[in-house]
Amino acid sequence: MREQYRRIGDHEIMILEDGILFASPTLLSHVEGENGLAPHLQKLGEGNIPIVVNMFLIQGPGGVILIDSGLGGAQGPDFGKARLLLKEKGIGPDDVDHILLTHFHTDHAEGLLYEDRSYFPRALVHYPPVDLAYFTNPEERDKLPEARRAAFAVAARVVAAYAGRMAPIDAGIVSLGFKSMPLPGHTPGHTGYLLDGQDESLLIWGDVMHLDDRQAADTELGLAFDIDLARAAATRKLVVEQAARNDWVVAGSHIKGFNRFRRDGAGFVAEEA
Ligand SMILES: [Zn+2]
Structure with a gap:
């Protein structure tokens, strides 16, 4: 098990694993089409690919903050485990002050709901308005x-459940210690959050990658979940370059633990940070 906890300045960050989804290799796609895809399919084989689903708990001067909300209780017992992890830490739904959303896909936003009510009765939801x-x-x-x-x-x-508790967060704005970073392509308003620390900085980049090894080596590899494949690939390349250059620590909704990326041949490689 990789380290799930990190302290950056006066922020404590915890990765909460919500569940594992299994993706068929038929969901993979590549900017270069079949030719680009073939070597990856060969490496991955035919079985379904396990993809972790994470959300994040941050405790710091801004209070109790979540980045994304997992799937909640609507998808059966294999998901929504982050709720139990919060409970184990003594954090109930009404202790959460703020939630920053990376985008509105169900594995990021459905956990905001309990049936049609808000699961977090006090929390303010900060969201990318483009999304x-x-x-x-x-x-x-x-x-x-x-x-x-x-x-x-x-x-x-x-929107209905959190009426009066929804706050748009625009590109480049710093809120609660996090700077919002538009990372468009996966979804139009897909957004990462950068925590700038004195000694190190952490980028929580949402769904930039689902298969860290493959997509670090070849940033043009995508998934059917990417709404705009080419734009997602261009964003992926830019942000991995930026993370490598700045020596950022990176965590994501679908990659494990805390990582640093460095150049490796034509692509990049992720190392545990
Ligand atoms: Zn997504």
Whole structure:
């Protein structure tokens, strides 16, 4: 088990594993099409690929903060485990002050809900407005296949449940110690959060990668969950370069533990940080 806890300045950060999803290799795609994809499929084999689902607990001067909310209770006992981890730490739903959302996909936002009510009765939800605009637009929903539409319904339910407790967080704004960093492509408003510390900085980058080894080596490899494959790949390359150059510590919703990226041939490699 990799380290799930880190202290940066006066912030304590804990990675909370919500569950593991299993993705079919048929969900993989590549900017260069079949030719780009073939070597990855060969390496990965035919079985489903386990992908961790994380959310984050941060305790610091801003109070009790979550980044994303996991899937909550709606998807059965294999998910929503982050709620139990919070409970074990003595943190109840009404202890949470703020939630920063990276985007509105269900494994990030559905845990905000208990049926159609807010699971966190006091928390203020900070969200990227570009993402909410997209996920509340029925024309955009209708462009996607049925299986990719769940987040639109979740976004509508979150807006209703958190009426009066939703705060847009614009690009580059520092709030609660975190600077918001637009990382578009996976979703239009997909956003990372950078905690700038004196000795080290931590970027929590949401869904920049789902398969850290493969996608570090080849940033053009994507998944069907990326709404704009090419834009997601361009963002991935830029932000990995930036993280490597600045020696940032990186954590993500679908990569394990705390990592540093460094150049390795034409791509990058992740090392435990
Ligand atoms: Zn996502």
